[in-house]
Amino acid sequence: MAGFRVPGPLAGELRVVPHPAVMLVLEFGAGEAAMEDAAGRLHRGSLVAGPGFGSGGGVRARGEQAECVQVRLSPVVAGTLLGxxxxxxxxxxxxxxxxxxxxxxxxRERLHELPSWQDRFALMDALLARRCAARSPVDPAVAWAWKRIVASGGLVRIDHLATELGWSRKRLWSRFHAAVGLPPKSAAKLVRFDRAVHRMLGGGGAAQVAADSGYFDQSHLHRDVMTFTGSTPSAVVDEPFLTVDDRAWPTGVPR
Incomplete structure (x- = not known):
């Protein structure tokens, strides 16, 4: 999780870049934050967004004097924690x-009353742990498949996962989609995109990143980035939503 404070109005709207996690945002304090999706619907205040939220580049965040705690949750545990x-x-x-x-x-009231970010993070840890203990456990087979996809950077073959589980591809698709919110192949594509853009953000050239990330070529990477963000690879690495990641999410982010 990470804490964000916007002391004044955002300088323009912030493009939301998709990532392979469920996003929980808890806004608190006297300010205001909102996200507008591609259809023009405005989501104000605290929200939950599914994996890949922002795909197509049509989601923008804006706010003024806003404070929030943002939590990135593995999709396989999100249903248990969030309801x-x-x-x-x-x-x-x-x-x-x-x-x-x-x-x-x-x-939100308790977050506002607490004096430090560490206290707020501890509150959220305790809250999520309590909600997890009170609900049904995660499907272990789906959790295993998700971990394999993330560990491989989205490169593991989906038919190999089904074979290792002793399932048909249809059964894997159905169980995985129900738990994660995406079919296995789409989830792998999102994980691969996330890994690639963070490598470019770290200074990797597009051609080398494409080769290392399992794309056919640089144009394949370019198409994927455009599909997810509506922007080119050279432009997306300057997006503020990405450039804060190494400070806001130093560990635990699925890449």
Missing amino acids: VGPAELTGGAVSLDDLWGREAART
């Missing part, structure tokens, strides 16, 4: 008030 599965989010976002009711408001 809504990623499949129900379908790449979009829902209000946390609609999911948690009064608990969302109480959590």
Whole structure:
């Protein structure tokens, strides 16, 4: 998780770059934050967004004097923790008030009262642990498949996963999609994209990154980046949503 403070108005709108996690945003304090999706729908305040949220480059964040805690959750545990599965989010976002009711408001109030980010992170750790303990466990087979996809950088063959599980491709597709919110192949594509853009952000050239990340060639990488962000590889590495990652998410981010 990470804490963000916007002391004044955002200098322009912030493009949301998709990543392979469920995003939980808890806004607190006197400011205001919102996200506008590609259809022009405005999501104000605290929200939950599915993996790949922002695909196509049509989601923008804006705010003024806003403070929030953002948590990135593995899709395979998100349903257990949040009370809504990623499949129900379908790449979009829902209000946390609609999911948690009064608990969302109480959590925001407590976050506002606490004096430091570390105290706020500890509060969120305890809250999520409590919610996890009170709900059904994660499907171990789907969790295993997700970990294999992430560990491979999205390069593992989906038919190999099905074979190792002793499942048909159809069964893997159905169980995985229900738990993660994406079919296995789409999830692998998102993980591969995320790994590639962060390598470019670290200074890697597009041609070398394409070769190392399992793309056919540089134009294949270019098409993938355009599909996910609506921007070119050279432009996307300057997106503020990405450039804060190494400071905001030094460990634990799926890449």
